[in-house]
Amino acid sequence: MASRESSCNILKIDYLMKRSQNKNTFTSENYKGRHFVLDEYYLRYFDGKLEKRGKEKGCIALPNVRAVENVENRMLDNRDNVFQVMYHENSDFFTLYIVALNTDQRDTWVTAIRQQAQKQGANFVPKYHKGVWTKTLRKYNCCDQLYRNAPGCEVATHEQQENVMPVQQQRPQQQVSVNGASKKEAKVYVAIYDYQPAEEGDLELACGEEYEILDDSREHWWQAKDKKGNQGYIPANYVKRKFDLEIYDWYYKDITRQRSEAILQEDNREGCFLVRDSSSTPGMYTLSLFTNEGSVLVRHYHIRKDSEGKFYISDKHAYPSIPDVVHYHKHNSGGLVCRLREPPRRHSAPSTAGFGHGKWEIDPDDLETGEQLGSGCFGSVNRGKWRNTPVAVKVMKCGTMSEESFVEEAKTMTQLNHPNLVQLYGVVTKAKPIMIVVELMRFGALNNYLARHKNRLLQQPMTLLEFCIQVCKGMCYLEQRKFIHRDLAARNCLVGQDHVVKVADFGLARYVIDDEYTSSAGTKFPVKWAPPEVLSYTRFSSKSDVWAFGVLMWEVFSGGEMPYSGMKNLDVVDYVITSNRRLQKPMMCPELMFKVMMHCWEAKPERRPGFPDLHQRLSGLADGGDYPLV
Ligand code: 04L
Numbered sequence: 001m002a003s004r005e006s007s008c009n010i011l012k013i014d015y016l017m018k019r020s021q022n023k024n025t026f027t028s029e030n031y032k033g034r035h036f037v038l039d040e041y042y043l044r045y046f047d048g049k050l051e052k053r054g055k056e057k058g059c060i061a062l063p064n065v066r067a068v069e070n071v072e073n074r075m076l077d078n079r080d081n082v083f084q085v086m087y088h089e090n091s092d093f094f095t096l097y098i099v100a101l102n103t104d105q106r107d108t109w110v111t112a113i114r115q116q117a118q119k120q121g122a123n124f125v126p127k128y129h130k131g132v133w134t135k136t137l138r139k140y141n142c143c144d145q146l147y148r149n150a151p152g153c154e155v156a157t158h159e160q161q162e163n164v165m166p167v168q169q170q171r172p173q174q175q176v177s178v179n180g181a182s183k184k185e186a187k188v189y190v191a192i193y194d195y196q197p198a199e200e201g202d203l204e205l206a207c208g209e210e211y212e213i214l215d216d217s218r219e220h221w222w223q224a225k226d227k228k229g230n231q232g233y234i235p236a237n238y239v240k241r242k243f244d245l246e247i248y249d250w251y252y253k254d255i256t257r258q259r260s261e262a263i264l265q266e267d268n269r270e271g272c273f274l275v276r277d278s279s280s281t282p283g284m285y286t287l288s289l290f291t292n293e294g295s296v297l298v299r300h301y302h303i304r305k306d307s308e309g310k311f312y313i314s315d316k317h318a319y320p321s322i323p324d325v326v327h328y329h330k331h332n333s334g335g336l337v338c339r340l341r342e343p344p345r346r347h348s349a350p351s352t353a354g355f356g357h358g359k360w361e362i363d364p365d366d367l368e369t370g371e372q373l374g375s376g377c378f379g380s381v382n383r384g385k386w387r388n389t390p391v392a393v394k395v396m397k398c399g400t401m402s403e404e405s406f407v408e409e410a411k412t413m414t415q416l417n418h419p420n421l422v423q424l425y426g427v428v429t430k431a432k433p434i435m436i437v438v439e440l441m442r443f444g445a446l447n448n449y450l451a452r453h454k455n456r457l458l459q460q461p462m463t464l465l466e467f468c469i470q471v472c473k474g475m476c477y478l479e480q481r482k483f484i485h486r487d488l489a490a491r492n493c494l495v496g497q498d499h500v501v502k503v504a505d506f507g508l509a510r511y512v513i514d515d516e517y518t519s520s521a522g523t524k525f526p527v528k529w530a531p532p533e534v535l536s537y538t539r540f541s542s543k544s545d546v547w548a549f550g551v552l553m554w555e556v557f558s559g560g561e562m563p564y565s566g567m568k569n570l571d572v573v574d575y576v577i578t579s580n581r582r583l584q585k586p587m588m589c590p591e592l593m594f595k596v597m598m599h600c601w602e603a604k605p606e607r608r609p610g611f612p613d614l615h616q617r618l619s620g621l622a623d624g625g626d627y628p629l630v
Contacts, residue, residue: 009039009040010037010038010039011038011039011040011112011116012036012037012038012108012109012112013035013036013037013038013050014036014050014105014109015033015034015035015036015049015050016033016034016036016045016098016099016100016105016109017031017032017033017034017098017099018031018032018034018036018045018096018097018098018099019031019076019077019096019097019098019099020032021058021094021096031099033049034046034047034057035047035048035049035050035052035053035054036098036109037053038109038112038113038116040062040116040119040120041061041062041120042059042060042061042062043059043060043062043065043085043113044056044058044059044060045057045058045059058096060085060087060089060096061087061120062113062116062117062119062120062122063117063120063121063122064087064088064089064122065085065086065087065088065113065114065117065122065124066086066087066088066093066122066123066124066125067084067085067086067124067125067128067152067156068083068084068085068086068110068113068114068117068157069083069084069086069110069128069130069154069156069157070082070083070084070106070110070130071083071084071097071130071131071132072130072131072142075130075131075132075141075142076097076131076132079099081099081100081101081102081103081105081106082097082098082099082100082106083097083098083100083106083109083110084096084097084098084128084132085098085113086125086128088324088327093149095132097132111159114157114158114159115159118158118159121242121243123319123320123321123323123324124156124158124320125151125152125156125320126152126155126156126308126309126320127151127152127153127154127155127156128152128154128156129142129143129152129153129154130142130153130154131143133148140153142154186212187212187213187216187241188210188211188212188213188241188242189210189211189212189213189224189239189240189241189242190208190209190210190211190239190240190241190242190247191205191206191207191208191209191210191211191234191238191239192207192238192239192240192246192247192249193205193207193238193349193350194206194207194349195234195235195238195349195352197232197356198352198355198356199355199356199357199358199359201232201233201356201357201358202232202233202234202356202357203224203225203226203230203231203232203233203234204226204230204232205234205238205239209226209227210227210242211224211225211226211234211239212224212225213239214231216236218236219236219353219415219417220235220236220237220352220353220354220417221233221234221235221236221353221354221357222234222236222239224239232357233356233357233358234357235352235353237350237352237353237417238349238350238352245275245322245323248275248323248326248343249343249346250273250274250275250326250343251274251275251276252274252275252276253276253277254276254277254473254619255276255277256465256466256469256619256622257286257288257300257622258462258463258465258466258622259466259622260274260276260286260288260298260300261288261297261298262463262466262498262499263344263498264288264289264290264297264298264344265290265297265298266344266498267290267344267345268290269290269341269342270290270291270292270338270341271289271290271291271338271339271340271341271342272289272290272341272342272343272344273287273288273289273290273340273341273342273343274287274288274343274344275287275288275303275322275326276288278302278303281302284302284303284304284305285302285303285311285322286300286301286302286303287300287301287302287303287313287326287329287336287340288300288301289301289336289337289338289340291337291338293337293338294337299336299337301313301336303322303325306318311324311325312325313325313329313334313335313336314334314335314336316334317329317332317334326340347497347498348497350419351417351423351425351439352423353414353417353423353424354414354424354425354426355386355389355425355426359426360410360414360424360426360427361426361427361428361429361430362386362425362426362427362428362435362437364428364431364435366386366387367384367385367386367391367393367428367435367437368384368385368386369382369383369384369393369395370382370383370384370385371383373392373444374506376506377397378394378396378397378406379394379395379396379397379433380394380395380397381393381394381395381506382395383440384437384440386425386426386437389425390440391425391437391438391439391440392437392438392439392440392441393435393436393437393438394435394436394437394438395433395435396433396434396435397433398432398433403434406434406436407427407429407434409436409505410424410427410436413436413438415481416477416478416481416483418473418474418477419473419474419500419502420470420471420473420474420477420500420501420502420503421474421477421478421502421503421504422438422439422441422494422502422503422504422505423438423439423502424436424437424438425437425438425439441494441495441496441500441502441504442495442496442497443494443495443496444494444495445490445491445492445493445494445495446467446490446491446493446494446495446501446555446556446560447489447490447491447493447555447560448491448560449495449560450490450555450556450559450560451559451560451561452560454559454560457559458559458588459588461557461588461589461590461593462622463499464556464557465593465618465621465622466499466622467499467501467556468552468553468556468618469615469618469619469622470500470501470502471488471493471501471503471549471552472549472611472614472615472618473615474502474503475488475503475545475549475611476611476612476615478503478542478545478611479542479545479610479611479612482542484540484541484542484544484545485503485505485545485548486540486544486545487505487507487526487529487548488503488529488545488548488549488552489526489529489548489551489552489555490552490555490556490560491506492504492505492506492507493552507526525569526548527569527572527573528551528562528563528564528569528572529547529548529551529552529563530544530547530548531543531544531547531548531601531603531605532576532577532603533605534547535573535576535577536577539605541605542610542611543605543606543608543610544605545611546600546605546608546609546610546611546614547600547601547605547608549600549611549614550596550597550598550599550600550601551563551583551600553593553596553597553600554583554586554589554597557586557588557589557593557594558586558587558588558589559586559588561586563583564583580603582598582601583597583601592621593621596614596617596618596621600614
């Protein structure tokens, strides 16, 4: 109790009458005067008078409020100036009736509670009762409904607040960058990970805390203010809009059915659950739940929407928002195989774009380099540590390539931040040798990983599909930015913890001034991943990346084999262009997957799908439901 008091600003105090609540039987109907306090988080009432507060008698957390409305005069025990606070507690609804001295006092309280509850993210019901449920009549005196929980008969009031919207309307909105001048309402965001400042000028983030965004005009680092008034830069991908589903630890935005099963099975706890976007029905959601009951470990439930726009899994229990549905099923199995317990433990926060907000320059004294992971004509890649964070470091071999193009790669990478692209952390350019520092991926290149685990992985088409989907997501991001990769292949993707796959680029295809590399006739040119228009006219585009993606899918489903094995580059050109032939279906590859590959290998680039199309088709396959995979 003490901590509640010390941390909150009191907004309103009054002495008001309240009808006693007997939550179980509704028998007593007497009234008591109470010292009411509204603060940022709670509506509380105490013994005592206005001047002197006694013992706390009750407390409603504002996020649980579902409606704050007047009660029609004379409807409650013949009294005037009554208002009601409907709230949700232990998966049930309750209504607190409060009597004000006059309409003015009533109006100010109703508005204040309603506004503050909305500010705290309360999900208001669409309708309420302006009368009350009477025990003697066993019905509502406003609408003749017989059940205490019957839906309301009057449309509920919402305060006009521009930044408050129900979750389901918030989602499709694009975030628009607003700098200073036109900014009117506060942009309230919630941290979904902790962040320790790496540089002067960064702001610490604590998971679950709220922050006001002051400037989001930069892409990866925003300026924010915490509750205490501290200001500084934060990684933009560590916060989410306050009413977005993404602030909930049980929400996994666009993961596949396969991935949800992998995550829940790894956690292996009864009742472990998550909510994800449904891939078979865009805009809808699926609940995935782990149980040891029976042979099926993970069950998937569609979250449906009724005619009033309420969400439900079992139609008897519909609620205005998904968090409400989750809350209900945490307390009642309500038709599920078991009650919802905890979401999966999250392993690690995503990479930030750079280690701090400002410069990308890394102090070599903060950097330790270790074992070599690979080497090439440009230099070597080593394992390393930046102040205890594991990193991979590319060290330039002097004289092999212009320093400029080495730095150019890093510059390009500063523009990119996506969970399926290798993340740049920084560069060392002020000291020799110059270096590029990126996140470390524990298991190395995808082609090697596939070959190493071939026997196991070829039995798991869903895991292989999941690899393809992740690469596809990274490529969607590049395509959207009109960025052409030019060297997409399994050898240029990396595998990390929990089967995470990221698109990388080790070849530096676009910077090397080496004909062997850049000319399609050269020995180093990736002919086996190139479409006819690249082989004939060096015409690169996102559609040439799509062709390469098809070959990558082939690599994945063949367990890391070399495409067109045994064929020389020149033979491949002939095979693909002159004979118009294609790679054959790998033995263990499902027909439907091979169809997608063949679509990527249309001779005419304009007939190939784009990466967003591919993403949709692949996640449709991953959702199982409509199509059998094998
Ligand atoms: C292992 N783990 N090898 C690794 C790099 C690794 C690297 N983890 N990283 C290698 C790009 C550009 N640049 C790395 C992408 C890559 C391993 O080698 C470095 C880049 O990827 C990470 C610097 C820069 C891009 C160090 C583990 C090996 C650019 C993509 C276990 C064996 C533009 C799209 C065994 C657009």
